[in-house]
């Protein structure tokens with residue numbers, strides 16, 4: 694297949710620092726994507742490596758499976774987003790540029806001095822941006838040791854010293870820290886469980902918030918936002934991504 698014929702996959706490319714990631718369509722092999730990947734490297738002098746990503750994430754750590762296509766055999770990169778800098782290895786920690794809008798939206802809601810708990814922090818984007826936007830303290834939890842490591846590095850890179858990385862099961866560790874003004878729960882697969890725990894650890898009184906990432910299933914013609922608001926009785930919701938036909942990840946802001 695010529696690289697011209699592959700140009701339809703341009704929209705599937707993400708540039709993450711000096712690495713490019715190509716979403717591999719269902720009907721193509723990594724070999725078929727290679728000529729296109731070589732073009733990407735030729736046309737972007739800063740791109741040092743190209744990786745392919747078939748759809749989907751797996752396991753507790755929500756990791757994608759990546760295939761090396763060309764360039765350096767390296768998946769750790771410095772990534773800039775919303776004015777912050779993050780070191781991450783997308784083969785070791787969950788990474789999705791689709792979340793960048795939510796990183797900005799939620800962190801910009803943080804009020805000066807707030808205590809925030811991020812139950813599922815990954816490499817730390819919600820936590821670090823919340824601190825940059827004025828949070829007092831951010832408890833930043835993840836069960837993946839690499840997420841903990843990269844969050845520590847990213848706290849240093851951004852001098853976001855009120856962020857406290859915590860390694861472990863957030864469903865247990867959350868009881869070891871003080872109650873929070875705002876709790877972020879970005880784990881759609883366990884949305885109801887996370888919401889129940891967050892309700893117990895949020896200060897309440899009408900000025901606290903839980904941001905729960907919900908997984909909702911709808912029939913054709915039904916609105917996933919309405920369904921998510923019905924499930925979590927929130928004030929605001931928006932679709933983050935479509936996972937497969939009829940299944941969506943929707944973020945819901947709930948005032949408590």
Ligand SMILES: C[S@@+](CC[C@H](N)C(=O)[O-])C[C@H]1O[C@@H](n2cnc3c(N)ncnc32)[C@H](O)[C@@H]1O
Nearest residue numbers: 753754787813814815835836837861862863879
């Ligand atoms: C969707 S990812 C988080 C994305 C991240 N907040 C971001 O914006 O890039 C979910 C994260 O939850 C973590 N995780 C899964 N189960 C967990 C648990 N029981 N306790 C803490 N972290 C958990 C995974 O390791 C993964 O990093």
